[in-house]
Amino acid sequence: MEQTEEPGRMPLNAGATGYGSVAGPRLSASAGGSESAPLLIPEPEPEPFQQWQPLTKEELEVAAGGPGWRKARCSLMLMFWLAWLAMLAVAIAIVVMSPRPVETPLKWWQKSLFYRLQPDLLTEKHAGGSGGLDALCEQLPYLRALGIGALILEGLFDKKASPSNLNATGERFGALPQIQHLLAESNRADLKVVLEVCEVDLLGPQDVAGNEDNTSKLSATVQKYADTFPLRFWLEQGVAGFAICDTDAEYSGKTLLEWKGVFNEFSSEEKERIVVVKQTKDVLLPLKSFSQGNVPLVDVVMRSILPSSQHLLSAKEVAAAIETHLQTSVEDIWPSWxxxxxxxxxxxxxxxxxxxxxxxxxxxxxxxxxxxxxxxxLKVVSSHRDTNKSSDTHTDEEKKRSVAALFSTLSHSRAREEALLFGSFTFLPFNSSTYSSSSNSTLPSPSPPILAFLRSWGCVHFLILLNVGPEPGALEPTRAPSLPKAGVFVANTRMDRMGSTTLDTLELRPHEAIVIKLFEPGSYS
Incomplete structure (x- = not known):
């Protein structure tokens, strides 16, 4: 009997072919499929670990953009080095082309400190001991230690002495062996000796009167002088040169030309013989017309700071003389002050x-x-005195020590500092100065201004200040705005200033002179 399906009812075997036959991707549609399916989904197994390896050349070229990137990198490196070399070349060119001081090789007489003395002064000071020349020989090492490089012996010969006997009987002090001993000891102490022959009749009597030609007469006199005056004798003894005055008959072109001809026979680079002219007139006779080529016939011109006077010059007269010389330009001839x-x-x-x-x-x-x-x-006497010695004796002793210390400090500073030796000179025209006064007085008395000048070499500057007046003074800061404001004391007249200072706080005492080495703040030049 067939079963009839009622409407609205699901058939019993619908699961085989109907709605229950939906199968998942991992589930089987069979009866036992639900029991064999895994309950959890397993995670995927990790991939095997691979060790890092650098890229090969081909891979690097691919990663870096290929061969074009290599060319670009080489071009950039080339441009960098070319720019660096260009900047280096510009810097070198700036250093080479920028103005800088050129060190001029100086000769011995340009670097030396001359010490003028007369042996008769030593004779008077050492009357109870040896003579003047012997006393001088004993002090030669001491003078060299002070920084002195050359001696100018003044008054060694009698004035108006005959030129033919200056080498034997014309000496004022002792015999010829004593002078030869002095020259030998000076050479041993590394000191040059210059003989002053001012007002000594070296040319002999001249008779230019009459109808004869004065020029021919002068030529004959010069020839006679060259034959009679023993230049070669003294040069053979080791004399470094001669000093004459501008009022002497020897101060002429023809005579000096004869001198140079003889000097060239005994001169060398280290032992050049010189001619020193002491200027006694206000204007020196020009010698450019007497020069032989580029070599002047006069090596050194000795000038005086103060004019000759029978009385002591006042502070204003001294200040006026100093200011006049500071404002006067120096000629080509080497000066000696x-x-x-x-x-x-x-x-x-x-x-x-x-x-x-x-x-x-x-x-x-x-x-x-x-x-x-x-x-x-002085030291021996002081050691044997009582402790209650007078203040004057103590003051004299301190003064002698301060003068010796000042001289030694200045000479050694000049020897090692290029600015003081051959540096440029700049006069600073301070029109006025501010002077301090006590509270009891009204206005300070008129005093000479503070004189100042610079000695410069490159970036090194030495400031020299001179207060000639009897009142203390201080520089106004606005007088030299371009100067460095800081400096260090090198020397002063009392030798009691040391350490650093500033120009705006510096005050000069009466009759005081100071040497200051200027420097920029933070520098150690």
Whole structure:
């Protein structure tokens, strides 16, 4: 009997072919498929670990953009090095083309410190001991230790002496062996000796009167001088040169030409013989017309800072003379400065400092404060005195020590500092100065202005300040705005200033001179 399906009823075997026959991707449609299917889906197994390896050249070229990137990198490196070399070349060109000081090789007489003395002064000081020349021989090592390089012996010959006997009987002090011994000892102490023959009749009597030609007569006199005056004799003894005055008959072109001809026979690079002319007139006779080529017939011209006077010059007169020489341009001939005139004892150290710092070769006059025997005797006397010695004796002893210390400091500073030796010179025209006064006084008395000048070499500057007046003074900061404001003391007249200072706080004492080495803040030049 067939079963009839009623409407709305699901057949019993519908699962085989009907709705229950839906099979999943992992389930089987069979009767046991639901039991064999896994309950959890397993995770995929990790891939095996591969060790890192650098890229090959081909892979690197592919990663870096190929061969074109290599060319670009080489071009960039080439441009970098070319730019660096170009900047280096520009820097070198700036250094080479920029103005800089050129060191001029100086000769021995341009670097030397001349010491003028007369042996009769030593004879008077050492009357109880040896003579003047013997006493001088004993002090030669001491003078060399002070920084002195050459001696100018003044008054060694009698004035108006005959030129033919200057080598044997014309000496004022001792016999010829003593002078030869002095020259030998000076050579041993590395000191040059220059003989002064001012006002000595080297040419002999001249008779140019009459109808004869004066020029031919002068030529005959010059020839006679060349034959009679023993230039060769003294040059063979080791004399470094001769000093004459501009008022002597030898101060002429023809005579000096004869001198140079003889000097060339005995000169060398280290031992060049020189001619020193002491200027006594206000204007020196020009010698350019007497020059032989580029070699001048006169090597050194000795000038005086102060004019000759029978009385002591006042502070204003001294300041005016100093300012006149500071504003005067130096000629081509190498100058040598000396004090010359008379000034008060208060300005003694100030003038010494000025002479030692001016361009040229300083020529210092003999000073008993620099006498070694005087200093030794002073120490011996002081050691045997009572402790209650007078203040004047103590002041004299301190003064002698300060003068010797000032001289030694200036000479050694000049020897090692290019700015003080051959540096440029710049006068600083300070129109006025501010002077301090006590509260009891009203206005300070009129005083000479503070004089100042610079000695410069490259970036090194030395400032020299001179207060000639009797009142203390201070520089106004606006006088030299371009100068460095800081500096260090090198020397002063009392030798009691040390360490650093600034120009806006510096005050000069009466009759004081100071040497300051300027530097920029933070620099160590």
């Amino acid at each position: 000396t004090v010359g005139g008379k000034a008060s004892i208060d300005l003694k150290e100030l003038l010494l400092l000025l002479v030692m710092t001016l361009p040229g070769s300083p020529a210092v006059q003999y000073d008993e404060d620099l006498d070694q025997v005087q200093n030794v005797s």
